[in-house]
Amino acid sequence: MPETTDALALGDDLRAFVDASPSPFHAVAELARRLRAAGFTELAEADRWELAPGGEHFVVRHGSLIAFRVGSAPSAEAGLRLVGAHTDSPTFKVRPNSDVRQAGYRLVGVEPYGGGLWHTWLDRELTVAGRVALRGGTTALVRLPGAPLRLPSLAIHLDRSVRDGLTLDPQRELVPVWSRDLGTEPGLRDAVATAAGVAPGDVVGHDLVLADTQPAARAGADDTWVAAPRLDDLACCHSGLTALLAAPAGVRTQLLVCNDHEEVGSGSMSGARGSFLADVVTRLVAVTDAGDVQALPRTIARSRLVSADMAHAVHPTRSDRHEPDHRPQLGGGPVLKVNANQAYATDAASSGWFAERAADAGVPVQWFVTRADLPSGSTIGPLTATRLGIPTVDIGAPMLAMHSCRELASALDVPLMVGALTACLAD
Secondary structure: OOOOHHHHHHHHHHHHHOOOOOOOOHHHHHHHHHHOOOOOOOOOOOOOOOOOOEHHHHHEEEEEEEEEEOOOHHHHHHHHEEEEEEEOEEEEEEEEEEEEEEEEEEEEEEEEEEOHHHHOOOOOOOEEEEEEEEOOOOOOEEEOOOOOOOOOOHHHHHHHHHHOOOOOOOOOOOOOOOOOOOOOHHHHHHHHHHHOOOOOHHHHEEEEEEEEEOOOOEEEOOOOOOEOOOOOOOHHHHEEEHHHHHHHOOOOEEEEEEEOOOHOOHHHHHHHOOOOOHHHHHHHHHOOOOOOHHHHHHHHOOOOOEEEEEEEOOOOOOOOOOEEEEOOOOEEEEEEEEEEOOOOOHHHHHHHHHHHHHHHHOOOOOOOEEOOOOOOOOHHHHHHHHHHHOOEEEEEEEOOOOOOOOOEEEEEEHHHHHHHHHHHOOO
């Protein structure tokens, strides 16, 4: 088990990673920054790739990133070791025509992205972050300073029925306020252009989301909890990256894929249903196994994928919502996720392989199974396994308040996740 001081240090690094990543595009930029600092070089999809054993590279497709270290053996002989995570989280996406004026206020038109606990976004200091498309075909990352947006609650004096349960209409009630409508004040478009360093007319498109401005924090009686937005699934992006950087080079090619759009079904060119991972794997095999027309299926058959998303820790006051014999604890180590109806890709072979690697690293494992009378969530594991045919195990770090504006995990789990993933990549 890791020392508490080591766990706190990794927990602090996770908090810094989350704070630097208010949108999937910022998460990719932070992943890329850390990879460059470790000696990885960026490849462009449009270029011809020349790869050598031991080469460390990464490639970006919009809000997704794949990083890899080329193994010393041909892929068809050794296979690949892959870790998958996702860069997006439930939030609100800014609409193309976002300038809303009503009741003497100027608001910003948004729509929900993913399945969030939307009531947790009320009365929080919010900002806007993401990517803007500029005239001439370039893009820029933006993050508005301060806290320009807020979703104010309605006072209980004006709606006594709220004591019987809060129901929010996303079209009418989840529209953040920007300012008073004085007719002359700058709006969101002006602020975004200023942040990008261009004139408003030079912004020709945007992928912007809302983000909580409160920094991630230590929490808990012993300071070992991590309270932060977007832990689902930036925490596993962070653990996967840390593991890749820590894993020793070996015969097998080691790969980390962080996909966008998991929270909305992964159906995009950069999502797990898209071709990004398949394209990169195909190119890796083509370079390392030139001339072998059977190299790709042989590589797939010898590969293993760890799909790393977050997992539900048992709730302290609602333990009845958990399957009685499968109740993961914060700080108890990685969680193997199983579903009889294939909402998770874990099977006996893949779970046994992961459990052995974790045991070799001195890492305990836990299990999560949804109650039989409740629907199960899912993640990129089944999608990637279906598309590529790679044996896959779905795991996660235990957490509370999943899909809240502010979630809760344990710093003690960070080195355990990193240790297990490092062992899987080094296998």
